[in-house]
Amino acid sequence: MTILSAFDIGLVVLILGIGASTIAAREAFTAVIGFVVYGLLLSIAWVRLSAVDVALTEAAIGGGMTGMLILGAVARLRLAKGTDTRASLPVRFAAGGLCALVAAGLAIAILSPPEAIPTLAPMVMENLAQSGLGNPVAGVLFVYRALDTLLEKVVLILALLGVWSLAPDSVWGGIPGLRVYAQPSSTLTFLAQLLPPVGIVVAIYMCWVGAKEPGGAFQGGTVLAAMWLLVMIAGLKNVPSISQPWLRLLLVVGPVIFLAIGLAGMVLANAFLDYPSGYAKPLIIAVEVALTLSIGVALGLLAAGPPERVQQQ
Amino acid sequence: MNLAFDIFTVSVVSAGAFFFLAGTVGLLRFPDSLTRLHALTKVDNLGLGLVVVGLLPQANGLFGALKLVSIWLLVQLSGAIVTQLIAGAVRQRGSDG
CATH class of the missing domain: 1.10.287 (Helix Hairpins)
Structure with a gap:
């Protein structure tokens, strides 16, 4: 102790x-x-x-x-x-002051908690079995607070659109300006050949195990994105232009399936984002798999940056 | 038997911690990038290796042990390659930073 x-x-x-x-x-x-x-x-x-x-x-x-x-x-x-x-001095002072204000607010909230901390945790644990999930975090994310989770994924795509919007008009739909490591057949090439199979297995494992134990779409998607970036930086695969239909399809497939299941819930179950009883777990797994792909692609493209050149025909 | 395992774990993990300490001292005290990298790789190899070996008897079954060993192998792989890349960059630019 x-x-x-x-x-x-x-x-x-x-x-x-x-x-x-x-x-x-x-x-x-x-x-x-x-x-x-x-x-x-x-x-x-x-x-x-x-x-x-x-x-x-x-x-x-x-x-x-x-x-x-x-x-x-x-x-x-x-x-x-x-x-x-x-930045100029007043701007720096303003930024510092605002940060200090946020920090002070957080400190007050945390250092003076109410007598009995309100918690919904016992209710979550009591009703978790209904969803067929073993991980209470996944339960909260996909059953109780599914709308938050859905919006979070949409925000990720909005962030990517924000990055893409930095591109000048002439290269819109072009290839992101990810800096590629120039030397062919270096140690980096070796790593980019050796690691992705391992990384993809780890990503699938994280996504799959998320229903029962710690893990899930975001963690798995990040590993996928890292593997994709590694392969692109090593120059083994070209950076795709952002106008590719498959790329855009992968980007939206997660949120779209999530939204479709949510809308179907209005007909088949009682409410938006409600799962028909007995089908909760398979539906959640389907959403998680699609989200893992979308998150992987979105994070990879976020790191790749705004488009900088157009595809040469 | 359990006691023997515990003594093994404590002594081998301590040996690993010693390499972490030595590697950190090397990182802070060595004069240039290449020797500092040398100190760092010792930590990856021996320090983490000893910690993993020390934790094996405490592992959760065969799969737990395999997970520990694969973590060590992955760190070895990434450590060795990142070291190569940094050293290559240092040689190209001749920087001492």
Whole structure:
């Protein structure tokens, strides 16, 4: 017990320290590395809170994917050298003030909890068996809060549209400007040949096991996206242009199937996003599989960035 | 028997932790990128390897043990290749950073 609490205290100190050093870092690159380490430490903290689902998502999205996106932004800023990238003093003060305000609000909310913390957890556990799922997190995501989950996936596509909108008109529908590693037959090529089969199996496993144990569409989709990016960066597969019909189909297949099952619920069950009794689990698995594909493609394309050149015929 | 397993775990994981410590000291103290990479790979190889070997007796059945070993193998693979890539970049640019 004492060893564990010492570990927890050490972890919290480390998280605070890394957070502070990320804010204090003078160089953008250093700050991003600090942010990635922060994400990984945070996922250990989630494991200590027995929230393994959140820990997996934090490590994959918070540390890995977001880290890669910001790293891409830093590289872009470096290319645009000469222009002063530093915001003016009032803007920095405003940003700092707003961040401090959010932090203070969160601190007040967390440090002064109500006497009895309201929780729906016992009700979830009581009724979980009806859905046929074993993982309460998947139960909350796909049964009780299905609308939130659906909107979350739609937001991902909106974010991608936002990135694509940065492209000038002339290259709309073109190929994303992912920086490809130039050297053929390097060690990276070897990794890109060896790792994807393993990664795809891991992704399928994560998606499948999500119904029973920690895992799910977001975690599996992130692994898929990472494998796809690896193959593209190593130059083994070309980056597809964003106007490809198959690409757009994969992007929307998850939300569309989710929405279709939700609408069917209005006829076959009692409400929108309600599952007909007895069919909950197979339907949820179908949605998870489709969502895994869509999330994988969406995250991969987010990391690949806005289109930069048009397809040569 | 259980006690013997526990003693094995504690001593081998401690040995692994020692390599993590040594690798971290090396990362902080070594003068340039290539020697720092050398220190880091020792942590991947031996540090994590010893931790995994130490945890094997505590693993949840054969599949748990296999999962632990495959984690080590995957870290080995990615560690070795990332080290190669960073070292290649250092050699190309001749940077010391």
